[in-house]
Amino acid sequence: MKYASIDIGTNSCRLMIAEIENGGFKVLYRDMKTTRIGAGLSSSGQISPEAAERTLQCLGRFQDAISRKGVADYLIVATSAVREAANRAWFEELCRLRLHKEVKVISGEEEAHLTYKGVQKSLLLDRPLLVADLGGGSTELIYSQEDLYVRSLPLGAVKGAEIQITERQIMDILEEIKEVKVRFSDAALVFCGGTATSAVAMKYGMIDYDSSLVHGQRLKKAEVQQCYDSLLNMPLEKRKNIRGLQTERADIIVYGLMIMLNLMRVLEKDWAVVSESDLLEGLIWEMDELKSPKSASS
Structure with a gap:
């Protein structure tokens, strides 16, 4: 089964497309771009329109890659910068309108657990x-x-x-x-x-x-x-x-x-x-476990 995961990080956006088959993990494609959505956040507390636009353009390119690779199941998560931003709701709505996809803003604890899963499996x-x-x-x-x-x-x-x-x-x-x-x-x-x-x-x-x-x-x-x-x-x-x-x-x-x-x-x-291996792998393992609960519990 093919899956994709996208991480909107403070410094960069990252994409991974992978296949899980019989418990094996194979990376098919990865991409990364420095978008720095967290630029200026420490002083303003806000995601700037320029940083949001850089990020959205990158995410659109990632979606094109996911489509070309024939992947149906994928998740987009956002971490530290977006969860701290005062205008987080504005950015989430912008993503819904432009990408037609929900962006899940995960807590620090969720991020830690998913990262651990990605590391521990590899x-x-x-x-x-x-x-x-x-x-x-x-x-x-x-x-x-x-x-x-x-x-x-x-x-x-x-x-x-x-x-x-x-x-x-x-x-x-x-x-x-x-x-x-x-x-x-x-x-x-x-x-x-x-x-x-x-x-x-x-x-x-x-x-x-x-x-x-x-x-x-x-x-x-x-x-x-x-x-x-x-x-x-x-x-x-x-x-x-x-x-x-x-x-x-x-x-x-x-x-x-x-x-x-x-x-x-x-x-x-x-x-x-x-x-x-980190959050991206952890997200893909999580998606696979939700698809195949029997394999996750075995």
Whole structure:
């Protein structure tokens, strides 16, 4: 069965088309465009008409791709930026009128659970997973053992860049994690999101991004620190020419790495695994389970 999922993130819109057959997951097509719907949100509290238009044009292109691939079942979800925007209802109505499709605005907790599902189905590790989905506007944390822990933190690369967040501010937000970190002492820390995947791509100097080479890679805290230090005072124009870093991400990468690094410090993790699989895969697995409840319960 073919499915498609679309994520309207703070920094970018992403599309995945995949097929699930006999429990196997095969990616047929993926696309991504930096639309930055969260631009200016930190100061205005609103999605700007320009950001909405960029996003809608991208979503229309994604719908064309879904139609060409002959996919009937697909979902569009929106995360941090849209759920925080004061004019969220206006944007949702705009999507209904232009796309003839409902956009589901999911909570931070829903986002965390779906992301965890996408990661857990694709990574085989010999220990429990603590998944950190570091996005443009928020960071979702989920530890799905008997002792369930789910948090959505107001830390993201785009938001951090807009308010020029400091290390002290990040550590203040992460204060609550310090109190419970002992619960995660045996867990493998897994990062999702563009900051983490970019860190791997930069580490290997990828000219052409290869998701299969990124997925499952380990990043040492020392490597994240080295990457952060090298980019911190580098002029933006020079950053744009770094192998493995998308030009559109050059202005926010330092803030993403700062969040990533401080989270590793607070959790006392010397390394983390990077997952290419995340919310998009989780949505597709969820759709398949709703279609085939027997297979989901087996």
